[in-house]
Amino acid sequence: MSTQDSKVRVAADIGGTFTDIALIRQDGRVATRKVPSTPDDYGRGVVDGVHQILAAEKLTPADVGEVLHACTVATNAILEAKGARTALLTTKGFRDVLDMRRIRVPRLYQPLYKKPPVLVPRRLRLEITERMDWRGEVLTELDEASVTAAIDLLVDEKIEAVAVCLLHSYANPAHERRIGEMLKERLPGVFVSLSVDVLPEIREYERTSTTAINSYVGPPVRNYLESLVARLTSDGLPQRLFMMHSAGGIVDARTVMRRPAQIVECGPAAGVLSARHVGHLAGYEDIISFDMGGTTAKASLIEAGELHRTDDYEVGGGISLSSKLAKGGGYALKLPVIDISEVGAGGGSIVWIDRAGALKVGPHSAGAMPGPACYDAGGTEATVTDANVVLGFVNSTALAGGSLKIDGRLSYKAVEEKVANPLGLSVEDAAYGIHELATTVMTRAVKSVTTYRGRDPRDFTLFAFGGNGGIHAVTLASALGVGKVVVPPGAGVFSALGLLYADVETSAAGACLRRLDTVPLDQVEAQFAGLEAQVAAELSQPAEKIAMTRFADFRYASQAFELMLPFGSDAAATDVAELHRRFEAEHERLYGYRLPGSGVEIVTLRVTGRLMGEESVRAKHGVPASDAGVTRNVYFSARYGRVETPVVGRGALGAAPRQGPLIIEEYEGTTVVPPDCTAALDADGNIVITLPAPAGVRTERHEYA
Amino acid sequence: MREIDPVRLEVLKNAFDTIADEMALMLMRAAHSPIVRDSMDFSTALCDTQGQTLAQGVTTPMHLGSFYDAMKHLMKKFEGRIREGDIFIGNDPYAAAGQHLPDIYIVEPIFHEHKLIAWATTVAHHADVGGIVPGSNALGATEIIQEGIRLPFLKLADAGVHDEGIWEILGLNVRVPDLVLGDVKAQMAACTACRRSFLELIARYGTDEIQFYADELHNYAERLGRAEIAEMPDGVYHFTDHLDGLGEDPEPIVIQINLHITGDTITVDLTGSSLQVPGGVNTPLPFTKASVYTALRSVMKSEIPNCHGFERVVTVTAPKGTVVNSVYPAPCGARGITGYRVIDAMFGALAQALPERVTADGMGGSSVPTFGGWHEGKPFVFSETVMGTWGASDSHDGQVGVPHMGANQANVPVEMIEASYPLRIREYGIVADTGGPGRHRGGNSFVREYEFTAEEGIVSLRSDKKDFLPHGLFGGLPGNGPVSVLTRAAGGQEVLPVLATKPYRIRKGDVFRHVSPSGAGYGDPLERPPEDVAADVREGLITPAHALTGFGVELIDGAADLSSTKALRAGMRAARTA
Numbered sequence A: 001m002s003t004q005d006s007k008v009r010v011a012a013d014i015g016g017t018f019t020d021i022a023l024i025r026q027d028g029r030v031a032t033r034k035v036p037s038t039p040d041d042y043g044r045g046v047v048d049g050v051h052q053i054l055a056a057e058k059l060t061p062a063d064v065g066e067v068l069h070a071c072t073v074a075t076n077a078i079l080e081a082k083g084a085r086t087a088l089l090t091t092k093g094f095r096d097v098l099d100m101r102r103i104r105v106p107r108l109y110q111p112l113y114k115k116p117p118v119l120v121p122r123r124l125r126l127e128i129t130e131r132m133d134w135r136g137e138v139l140t141e142l143d144e145a146s147v148t149a150a151i152d153l154l155v156d157e158k159i160e161a162v163a164v165c166l167l168h169s170y171a172n173p174a175h176e177r178r179i180g181e182m183l184k185e186r187l188p189g190v191f192v193s194l195s196v197d198v199l200p201e202i203r204e205y206e207r208t209s210t211t212a213i214n215s216y217v218g219p220p221v222r223n224y225l226e227s228l229v230a231r232l233t234s235d236g237l238p239q240r241l242f243m244m245h246s247a248g249g250i251v252d253a254r255t256v257m258r259r260p261a262q263i264v265e266c267g268p269a270a271g272v273l274s275a276r277h278v279g280h281l282a283g284y285e286d287i288i289s290f291d292m293g294g295t296t297a298k299a300s301l302i303e304a305g306e307l308h309r310t311d312d313y314e315v316g317g318g319i320s321l322s323s324k325l326a327k328g329g330g331y332a333l334k335l336p337v338i339d340i341s342e343v344g345a346g347g348g349s350i351v352w353i354d355r356a357g358a359l360k361v362g363p364h365s366a367g368a369m370p371g372p373a374c375y376d377a378g379g380t381e382a383t384v385t386d387a388n389v390v391l392g393f394v395n396s397t398a399l400a401g402g403s404l405k406i407d408g409r410l411s412y413k414a415v416e417e418k419v420a421n422p423l424g425l426s427v428e429d430a431a432y433g434i435h436e437l438a439t440t441v442m443t444r445a446v447k448s449v450t451t452y453r454g455r456d457p458r459d460f461t462l463f464a465f466g467g468n469g470g471i472h473a474v475t476l477a478s479a480l481g482v483g484k485v486v487v488p489p490g491a492g493v494f495s496a497l498g499l500l501y502a503d504v505e506t507s508a509a510g511a512c513l514r515r516l517d518t519v520p521l522d523q524v525e526a527q528f529a530g531l532e533a534q535v536a537a538e539l540s541q542p543a544e545k546i547a548m549t550r551f552a553d554f555r556y557a558s559q560a561f562e563l564m565l566p567f568g569s570d571a572a573a574t575d576v577a578e579l580h581r582r583f584e585a586e587h588e589r590l591y592g593y594r595l596p597g598s599g600v601e602i603v604t605l606r607v608t609g610r611l612m613g614e615e616s617v618r619a620k621h622g623v624p625a626s627d628a629g630v631t632r633n634v635y636f637s638a639r640y641g642r643v644e645t646p647v648v649g650r651g652a653l654g655a656a657p658r659q660g661p662l663i664i665e666e667y668e669g670t671t672v673v674p675p676d677c678t679a680a681l682d683a684d685g686n687i688v689i690t691l692p693a694p695a696g697v698r699t700e701r702h703e704y705a
Numbered sequence B: 001m002r003e004i005d006p007v008r009l010e011v012l013k014n015a016f017d018t019i020a021d022e023m024a025l026m027l028m029r030a031a032h033s034p035i036v037r038d039s040m041d042f043s044t045a046l047c048d049t050q051g052q053t054l055a056q057g058v059t060t061p062m063h064l065g066s067f068y069d070a071m072k073h074l075m076k077k078f079e080g081r082i083r084e085g086d087i088f089i090g091n092d093p094y095a096a097a098g099q100h101l102p103d104i105y106i107v108e109p110i111f112h113e114h115k116l117i118a119w120a121t122t123v124a125h126h127a128d129v130g131g132i133v134p135g136s137n138a139l140g141a142t143e144i145i146q147e148g149i150r151l152p153f154l155k156l157a158d159a160g161v162h163d164e165g166i167w168e169i170l171g172l173n174v175r176v177p178d179l180v181l182g183d184v185k186a187q188m189a190a191c192t193a194c195r196r197s198f199l200e201l202i203a204r205y206g207t208d209e210i211q212f213y214a215d216e217l218h219n220y221a222e223r224l225g226r227a228e229i230a231e232m233p234d235g236v237y238h239f240t241d242h243l244d245g246l247g248e249d250p251e252p253i254v255i256q257i258n259l260h261i262t263g264d265t266i267t268v269d270l271t272g273s274s275l276q277v278p279g280g281v282n283t284p285l286p287f288t289k290a291s292v293y294t295a296l297r298s299v300m301k302s303e304i305p306n307c308h309g310f311e312r313v314v315t316v317t318a319p320k321g322t323v324v325n326s327v328y329p330a331p332c333g334a335r336g337i338t339g340y341r342v343i344d345a346m347f348g349a350l351a352q353a354l355p356e357r358v359t360a361d362g363m364g365g366s367s368v369p370t371f372g373g374w375h376e377g378k379p380f381v382f383s384e385t386v387m388g389t390w391g392a393s394d395s396h397d398g399q400v401g402v403p404h405m406g407a408n409q410a411n412v413p414v415e416m417i418e419a420s421y422p423l424r425i426r427e428y429g430i431v432a433d434t435g436g437p438g439r440h441r442g443g444n445s446f447v448r449e450y451e452f453t454a455e456e457g458i459v460s461l462r463s464d465k466k467d468f469l470p471h472g473l474f475g476g477l478p479g480n481g482p483v484s485v486l487t488r489a490a491g492g493q494e495v496l497p498v499l500a501t502k503p504y505r506i507r508k509g510d511v512f513r514h515v516s517p518s519g520a521g522y523g524d525p526l527e528r529p530p531e532d533v534a535a536d537v538r539e540g541l542i543t544p545a546h547a548l549t550g551f552g553v554e555l556i557d558g559a560a561d562l563s564s565t566k567a568l569r570a571g572m573r574a575a576r577t578a
Helices: A042-056 A073-079 A144-156 A174-186 A204-234 A253-258 A266-282 A384-391 A408-423 A427-449 A469-480 A491-501 A521-539 A576-591 B006-030 B068-077 B164-173 B177-205 B207-230 B285-298 B308-313 B336-353 B414-420 B530-538 B544-551 B562-577
Strands: A008-014 A018-024 A030-036 A064-070 A086-091 A125-128 A138-140 A161-165 A191-194 A241-244 A250-252 A287-292 A297-303 A340-343 A349-353 A359-365 A461-465 A484-487 A505-515 A546-556 A563-566 A600-611 A630-635 A642-648 A662-666 A669-673 A678-681 A687-690 B042-047 B053-057 B087-090 B103-112 B115-125 B154-158 B235-243 B253-262 B265-269 B314-317 B368-375 B378-383 B400-402 B423-430 B446-452 B456-462 B483-487 B493-495 B504-507 B511-515
Touching (some): A008 A042, A008 A266, A008 A491, A030 A491, A064 A266, A064 A491, A086 A144, A174 A191, A241 A253, A250 A505, A266 A287, A266 A297, A287 A469, A359 B006, A384 A427, A427 A469, A427 B006, A461 A469, A461 A491, A469 A484, A469 A687, A505 A521, A521 A600, A546 A576, A563 A576, A669 A678, B006 B042, B042 B177, B068 B087, B068 B115, B068 B285, B087 B177, B115 B177, B164 B177, B285 B314, B308 B314, B414 B423, B446 B456
Parallel strands (some): A064 A241
Antiparallel strands (some): A241 A250, A349 A359, A484 A687, A630 A642, A678 A687, B042 B115, B087 B154, B103 B115, B456 B504
8 A cells, every 4th residue: 555656665563572574665575574572662662673674675764655553552551451540421320331241251160250350440430310212312311510520520530531431322422422522621631432433333331341441542552652653753754654453454543543442453463464465466365364373373264355354352351262152251342353263372382281181282371481391491391382393393403593592302301291201102192192282272263263153164275374373284274174275475474564465444333223124225325424434534535535345234133143244335236135135145154044034133334445546565575495405303193103304495395396294494483294295385485285185075065055 | 991092082072162162152143032142041062872961062050961861861752763854852841851941952963874973952041931921930830831831852853854833833832933933943053063063073083983082071071070079178068048938928948958078979969958839949850960060160170071971970869859859740930040049059068168169158140030011012021130249259359240150141231122122221230338248348239220111011020038148158247138129100119029929010110120139248347458448438339337337447538547447346346245
């Protein structure tokens, strides 16, 4: 999405340990860099990193056209309870909605469970006299004296942010708007969010929670972005900053400051977006993106080139398995996020044996410190990485292109003492067991975005990235019946690259809640038009430059879960009978049945707008050709035993498939190609691994088709 | 004997769990009634060829282990007649070893190469199965015949051919056929998902391998359970708990737990519990067993698989014809509350053996108000399970906004209720000064207030703990009982009994207010740090007056005054021994 010719674009993605920087030139040449993150002031690390990469590429700040960014400021504010001092104004009788939550708890059988503390303390949750019904009709007029009294209290309490969420405000925003005006007048410097601006949808807990999060992270995000922009400006870098949001689009940083809750999951989103982009250019439209790092593994689905998004999401609840049954461990955040499923199995995940002799992997992690045993930093527990070192998948003397020295003997010792001896296994079988088990845990993440949603993983290509993605990708693909694995270049800074590939895109939603067969289409059209105007305003672009896509959430009248489907893009193309038919077809695909004769409801209308006219960037990565003739003894399961395996660089592969076994070692990670697979390099520098056809029979694949 | 590969075992255990969870998600998303989709009052399981649970998608812990008795019954009845493409339906506690009539089982055998290799099983609480009150949880039923449609296990589909007659009969006998038939279909969708995923597993590993590790999984669960029990102090622990009783003039119903911990086995005997009663709170033994398992699982630290093997380490006995092992014709529509009380009583007994692993008593399960009638030409039934407040524990104050240990059920959003039913919720929140005082304070009560907006209808209520308050532990004081008041638009108020055996007629504008029981305290309230008491006052959880009388803490300008508090507490201690 370049706006100025001949200028480079720079992206910065902040992680817990490293800030990844990526730079792309007009001709597509890419440079990347990892610099340490600076938690005391993250912006410093970003700007330093940008200067470093510019210097290395012999460029100056004046050559930079745009800066794109993903950060963890919003997430950290919640995880570390360091958000703004926030108050909530709500309808009389409902002060404790955030305390009562949805009741459900994330883990069963735990009498000593303690729920997460409410972001807004009870004394700062104040009631306003007013009431609407679900149609938006006023039952009790807004009592402005009760608002004034509440504001008086907030002045005394030195509030930094206020969330306003009234019952049924999605159906009539008048009372919230009026309170917003009164707050603006009396508390001009305070960050105010109205639920009708943040999430105008039915269900009071989710709407209140989302609005409260928005206010809670508002001041820290605003302060961070303002200081970053000031720093960029003073260093001669562009002051217009673009941010990735959790749904995988980028928007102007000023838009983020109004609705900061939308960037909570922006880092992982960038990785998935990167997979879609690289996949699309290489001709893959159906992709499972698989991101395995040090503590977790994440999976997401791309189908027919489209990302899957969800708004059934919680922040701060620990690991977020998509489709998880028992929610309630975190704070409901019902804004669109890319549907990413996460499990606690990464390279640093600790392996242990329970009291009945079963082997377990994670969710505890050795983290970056002390790290796996082989780091020789005091870790004595066996980790997944240690198992991979024992097997020979991972270099036993150094990682990251030689920059991180490790000691493989410590891995061997840890696996032997902690796993092999207690279970009476050989060290190799124990290590392979750990590798296989970690893969099983990751299978769950993939299944929750595929089979749980009626999708067959065998119809997809697995894109592996993150520091450990290439090590486990083939084992994982094999367990799922996936036939092809792609390991793209730059897999270790893949999220930063994703920022360069993202479209300028945002979305808006509004409650509708009507029977499909009786809905007045002109009203729906008017509501869609309003949402489109809102999107255009957020993108600060005229409507004709924006590609708008309309969606609506449908359900059978008695259901509580909706299915999101495209809605005709103009009123003339909207056919109620056709919408009804499509809903039923999707319902049948997911659940295996229809309910003819049952009413269908439209619940929410959604619009996504994408800035048009920008060509896809085709990144060019330098691929050093390297085949030093080195081999390593690698254990590829009991079936193969130890095999002398060539260790090569990415450039040693060519268009012609090369038979495994192979280990491909790069600065950013390792890719494992077992003996029964082949690996080739495509025109974009992607490693393409083909698995043998599975022995098993495909069962009932098209049952719902 | 074949050697066990611990990795393969863990891999397949994960695979079985994934299938059970997938079923549960499928069912929840496709479900139609609020009690299934929001309260998640259903369970799904993958069972082995003997009908023993391999993995259960546990959404309602009180369903743990609830499939085996029903499956034994089904397999005996249809021995030699189980065919590929069959789907079974049943619900009767006595004729199908079920739980209560609203819980309908939908069960499908899974075949591979014409051989039965597993079972896909589901049970879901349906919005209505007929009977004398909407929602079919009549406390006033005196025999099961009055509670609704009774289904022995029947073939809903025979070798792929659906029995339309059963669909028609079911549709005719329930008040909300769309919801009930829709939820049955959601259960079938879950079974289909189970079959598909299990056959994929078979294609990958083969039937023999799966069977071998299925058996081993039971042994593994048993080993884990025994290791846990071996660490518990041996002994016999007794605890007596009560349900207040039925109707306007309640007679207490006794729940007696006699817990024997000996080495690595546990026996729970419920002898001493009341005889079955002429009201819907009787529970068949399978449900009592499930409730006992839930309490025991809750004090164990290991991640024990939700499979049949766990049941081998626990023996549950109760005399026939009691409220915890009822026989025909005892009604059991509202038996959930007895299950909750069995769990609470188990915690009472376990507190003596493992004082740091349990909480003081809480609100005792859900309160269940049910509204029904006709609105805009259609019948409606709205019933919700309202939870939840816990007692305090050794480590922290009682939690509010959490479910009972027996059922991980969600609340129904106020906005959804108002958009779907002729009801308006006027208040939903915490009530100050209600938690039982203690070193750690019990969770406060909460209130839910409903205004009826249809012309006329009925309300009924299932609740408890008014006469027998939530009990404290180690010096903690009891929690409060519930308050349920009906305020008439035409003037006047009525107090509803805890277990209303007859529905109350209501009219437009009538307001029903229910204040839940609260949690009890843990430890001496005079040992509660004064700054914690002051913090509770600041948050509006207690008033300054309650700080004084309940905790002996005097506040000056919002802060605890340490010297006057010390004197006050000394006086209160002296008064105790006087």
